[in-house]
Amino acid sequence: MKPPPFGYSRPESVADALATLARLGPDGKVLAGGQSLLPILSMRLAAPHHLVDINRLSELGYVRVEGGDVRVGALARHAQVLADLPARAAQPLLGKALRLVAHATIRNRGTTVGSIVHADPSGEMTAVLALLGGTVRVATTAGERDVPARDFFVGPLESAVQPGELAVSATFPVLPPRAGTAFVEVARRNGDYAVCGVGALVELDADGAVSSARTAYLSVSPTPLVLDLTDAIGSEPDFAAAAVAAREQVEPEPDIHASADYRRHLAGVLTERALREAHAEALERSGRD
Amino acid sequence: MARTVDGRPKARGEAEFVADAVEQPRLFGALLTTRTAHCRVTVDLDALRALPGVVVALDHDSVPATLYSTNPHGGSADTSVFTDIGRYPGDIVGALAARDRRSLQHALDQSAELITEQPLPAVLSLEDAFTANAEANPQYPGNVVSDLRIGADEAAAREALAACAYQHTSTTWFEPSPHGCLERLAAGAERGQDGWRVWSPSQCPALVRDLLADMFAADVRLEPVFVGGGFGGKEELTLEPAAMLLSAAAGGTRVLLESSRRQMTAAHRARHGGYIRVSTGYDRDGIFGARLVDVVFEAGPYDGHSSTVAANAANAAARLYPRGTVTARSRAMATNRLPGGAFRGYGSIQATFAVETHVDEIAARLGLDRFEIRRRNLARAGDVDPATGLPMHDIDAIGCLDQLARTARTVIATRASGEPSEGLDGWGISMLVSTSAAAGADKPDHAEVACRLEPGSGTVIVETSVAEAGQGIYPLLNRIAANALGLDRDRVLVEHDVRAGSPNDPGMFGSRGANVTGSAVLRASMALRREVLARGARLLAVAPDVVELDAEWTVIRDGQHEVKVSELDPIRVCAEYATTDPGLAFGAQLAQVRCDPRTGAVRVQRVVAVHDAGVVLDEDGARAQVEGAVVQGIGAALSERATFRPDGSIAESGFVNHLVPTAVGLPAVSVSFLPAAASTGSTTGAKGIGEAAIMGIAAAIGNAVGSALGVRARELPITGERVLRLLENTTRDASRSDDERVAAS
Numbered sequence A: 001m002k003p004p005p006f007g008y009s010r011p012e013s014v015a016d017a018l019a020t021l022a023r024l025g026p027d028g029k030v031l032a033g034g035q036s037l038l039p040i041l042s043m044r045l046a047a048p049h050h051l052v053d054i055n056r057l058s059e060l061g062y063v064r065v066e067g068g069d070v071r072v073g074a075l076a077r078h079a080q081v082l083a084d085l086p087a088r089a090a091q092p093l094l095g096k097a098l099r100l101v102a103h104a105t106i107r108n109r110g111t112t113v114g115s116i117v118h119a120d121p122s123g124e125m126t127a128v129l130a131l132l133g134g135t136v137r138v139a140t141t142a143g144e145r146d147v148p149a150r151d152f153f154v155g156p157l158e159s160a161v162q163p164g165e166l167a168v169s170a171t172f173p174v175l176p177p178r179a180g181t182a183f184v185e186v187a188r189r190n191g192d193y194a195v196c197g198v199g200a201l202v203e204l205d206a207d208g209a210v211s212s213a214r215t216a217y218l219s220v221s222p223t224p225l226v227l228d229l230t231d232a233i234g235s236e237p238d239f240a241a242a243a244v245a246a247r248e249q250v251e252p253e254p255d256i257h258a259s260a261d262y263r264r265h266l267a268g269v270l271t272e273r274a275l276r277e278a279h280a281e282a283l284e285r286s287g288r289d
Numbered sequence B: 001m002a003r004t005v006d007g008r009p010k011a012r013g014e015a016e017f018v019a020d021a022v023e024q025p026r027l028f029g030a031l032l033t034t035r036t037a038h039c040r041v042t043v044d045l046d047a048l049r050a051l052p053g054v055v056v057a058l059d060h061d062s063v064p065a066t067l068y069s070t071n072p073h074g075g076s077a078d079t080s081v082f083t084d085i086g087r088y089p090g091d092i093v094g095a096l097a098a099r100d101r102r103s104l105q106h107a108l109d110q111s112a113e114l115i116t117e118q119p120l121p122a123v124l125s126l127e128d129a130f131t132a133n134a135e136a137n138p139q140y141p142g143n144v145v146s147d148l149r150i151g152a153d154e155a156a157a158r159e160a161l162a163a164c165a166y167q168h169t170s171t172t173w174f175e176p177s178p179h180g181c182l183e184r185l186a187a188g189a190e191r192g193q194d195g196w197r198v199w200s201p202s203q204c205p206a207l208v209r210d211l212l213a214d215m216f217a218a219d220v221r222l223e224p225v226f227v228g229g230g231f232g233g234k235e236e237l238t239l240e241p242a243a244m245l246l247s248a249a250a251g252g253t254r255v256l257l258e259s260s261r262r263q264m265t266a267a268h269r270a271r272h273g274g275y276i277r278v279s280t281g282y283d284r285d286g287i288f289g290a291r292l293v294d295v296v297f298e299a300g301p302y303d304g305h306s307s308t309v310a311a312n313a314a315n316a317a318a319r320l321y322p323r324g325t326v327t328a329r330s331r332a333m334a335t336n337r338l339p340g341g342a343f344r345g346y347g348s349i350q351a352t353f354a355v356e357t358h359v360d361e362i363a364a365r366l367g368l369d370r371f372e373i374r375r376r377n378l379a380r381a382g383d384v385d386p387a388t389g390l391p392m393h394d395i396d397a398i399g400c401l402d403q404l405a406r407t408a409r410t411v412i413a414t415r416a417s418g419e420p421s422e423g424l425d426g427w428g429i430s431m432l433v434s435t436s437a438a439a440g441a442d443k444p445d446h447a448e449v450a451c452r453l454e455p456g457s458g459t460v461i462v463e464t465s466v467a468e469a470g471q472g473i474y475p476l477l478n479r480i481a482a483n484a485l486g487l488d489r490d491r492v493l494v495e496h497d498v499r500a501g502s503p504n505d506p507g508m509f510g511s512r513g514a515n516v517t518g519s520a521v522l523r524a525s526m527a528l529r530r531e532v533l534a535r536g537a538r539l540l541a542v543a544p545d546v547v548e549l550d551a552e553w554t555v556i557r558d559g560q561h562e563v564k565v566s567e568l569d570p571i572r573v574c575a576e577y578a579t580t581d582p583g584l585a586f587g588a589q590l591a592q593v594r595c596d597p598r599t600g601a602v603r604v605q606r607v608v609a610v611h612d613a614g615v616v617l618d619e620d621g622a623r624a625q626v627e628g629a630v631v632q633g634i635g636a637a638l639s640e641r642a643t644f645r646p647d648g649s650i651a652e653s654g655f656v657n658h659l660v661p662t663a664v665g666l667p668a669v670s671v672s673f674l675p676a677a678a679s680t681g682s683t684t685g686a687k688g689i690g691e692a693a694i695m696g697i698a699a700a701i702g703n704a705v706g707s708a709l710g711v712r713a714r715e716l717p718i719t720g721e722r723v724l725r726l727l728e729n730t731t732r733d734a735s736r737s738d739d740e741r742v743a744a745s
């Protein structure tokens, strides 16, 4: 077998899972879709003692629009969220970003909550959660807590979920009126993690002027970077100025796929594109053009 | 429909890897390798042997002092199974075998500490190879592994170049690119009473068998294993002798030796990196008067295939446009980095990219149509082949070009479908020339096969030592034999036979299957049919020319009497086919791309490929070859590379960062073949397609990027970052290039 040896449990209920995780403490590791965890094990980059497989917890396999939020259960696969029309209507950014997550076979297994807990700074859904200011609900045998996105991402591949805890859902605020979103990225190959990606959320006031312009970035920082470009873009939207501001604020690292300069350049170009597209959608949703 | 022999087991995950075929190995082996580019190595064998579970540890002292060539077709003897001088990062200095995989892994984890590397001056770039005082391998003084020329005398070509009204020179650069075979290299070995048994995934099992028998002065029974994925990556003899040495050291016990994915990516063999300079002299009508080609490829420290790959690149570059005074030089240079090796196209991807982007540049300077400039200069039957000095024959380069031009008109008119994305569309074309045999005047290509009739079942068995590794040669041979015999395809079986003394066929390489092996099968089939009639006639006591076989091969009659085929004794006939004719095969390819001028991203939207495949024996098979080659060609064009670190090691480690194209987002591919001239009867008349189809893809994509963005990609792979840099440079140099344009017109 490629991975190092590990113990394995497959609880049948959330209560059961929480009890198992509590018992195992630091030795336990949640296995969701396995699309990130199993490659890590196979490459022997991690050697958890015991995997707690949550794939039987069908009670967590939901996508709901409730109140002002889209709530996604921990067992909802990327594909399921992507196919959920009410959720996508309530927060269109979900669909726009999920289309860019890996490719279909990976989306059929990988979970949206799993990708958020995995906290990969190249993951689209981490950026979406950060941009929209969503929360993650984390449970233990002692109870539940809601962790806001800004506290959730601690470092690269490190989230606020502690040993013994299970993330049970993530919530994404629905799109306010007079607002629009976009997600654009550049990958070296279709379906790959992006060399750089940008999500944007633009809100307009009643007069159609930009009241808020925010962007979130992939692959340019250790944790999802969110920029408030409202001032840079101005009320008469100057997308190029916003791009310049973004370029100045990102601090990307080079790797074999791209130099830091190229990533910085992409951050600028994609910022402009994402904001332009989000702004156009905001205008359209405001019923004017 | 072509009945592939491997499709079903592969789709079901039942195909055997070497590790499956070597049942219950007693020992599990791995290679010991270096990290330093160039170093003197000592291995602490005692410490390694003392590790738990380790049974054998070997280094240079355990191997015969004689050097050999890893190229099974023959080459400079410059390699030791285990070396005491590491000549590139990842060079093989020894091997370990342990009782189980866990002990092996544990020992490997310790091994880095137990291999001492004393650095030697290293050659860490092509530039170093020319200028540094260091020598990558003393066997190659001045770091020159090979330096060959074809065509006209160079001084004459320079004179002819100078005499032309216009001259253009361009240099294209290539990063090396690792193999991405599905199966990693592996080998098994065991010694019994009657000699060795060796499991090997080699593309050339018969050659490997003979080489090993020679090296070990013993009988070798080869067990070929083909999951597939050869592409030249399994055309090098490295693991088999190491596995045999491990087994020998443990009393002949059964050993399985596997390489790792990291070794396959960063330390095995690569498509060659290097550069090619092309100079052309031409007149105002775009007629070429002189061409000079200079191929410089990085060999790494050993020759292997490098000298022949570089020579083949020169051949391809010269052959496309042989008119006027043409000369080509090819050099393979030694360095202390990843060795180059055989890789589908064998240097022709690079050569075609160099020549075809160059031709587009000349067309642009003259304002000539891109089809027209090629039409005016392409090789025609009767032109002298600069590589052989003989007239080219049975070629139709212009036919390929014209057929592509007809298809292109509709393609170019319709905007490519697919996801809407920002960007500029462009299209580009490339010509290509391949061969259909690994043949030269001094070295004929040669294949033997046997055909056997089993009278009881009425089945005919074709025995061949050629490998079927997914390229579809067995269905093809089945079809050739069935047609020649006049039998239903179900009654013909193709069997792999690589026992010593069996009909010899050197294997799968050089796009030679349909032509060379195929023609041998055709001849054997015809001979078998004749022999069946002769036997029948003998039994009927009449002359062979008065008997006939019924359609079902059940009876032989002379009009009055008959004998049943089932009553004949078993018949086995052998036949061979040998040729010194390379069997030139031209093609023309078009790529349509969408480029994002602000990010540099290039997406291939559509590929059109027109090939002269001669007589197309198996249309599905030929089409599949082209489609696969297009995908692999896109990888070569846009994403695959080995990135050197300053110390000469490779940054890519496996499929996470070695970016071979995946099934996601591939373009539409349309394939067509030229209507064939008739074959000669005793040969199949088929031309090679396996390598032809990959040769023009990168060039067509490069030219398409040129037409979309107005910048010339001069380096493979064409990454987004490179395209962007080109765009930035052109904006900066805009005024200068305008001046150039004025000067050229």
Ligand SMILES: Cc1cc2nc3c(=O)[nH]c(=O)nc-3n(C[C@H](O)[C@H](O)[C@H](O)COP(=O)(O)OP(=O)(O)OC[C@H]3O[C@@H](n4cnc5c(N)ncnc54)[C@H](O)[C@@H]3O)c2cc1C
Binding pocket: A029, A030, A031, A032, A033, A034, A035, A036, A037, A038, A039, A054, A074, A100, A101, A102, A103, A106, A109, A110, A111, A112, A113, A114, A115, A116, A117, A118, A122, A123, A124, A125, A161, A165, A166, A167, A168, A191, A192, A193, A194
């Ligand atoms: C080829 C490939 C390409 C990919 N490309 C992309 C891409 O472009 N963009 C992208 O965003 N992702 C990509 N992914 C990753 C994919 O989205 C994963 O599915 C996702 O990151 C993790 O989800 P999972 O359900 O598979 O989690 P797993 O792999 O099962 O787990 C990942 C980590 O999260 C923890 N975890 C998971 N769920 C919970 C939970 N409910 N509570 C507590 N801890 C939990 C696990 O313990 C583990 O540490 C790619 C994956 C592959 C294999």
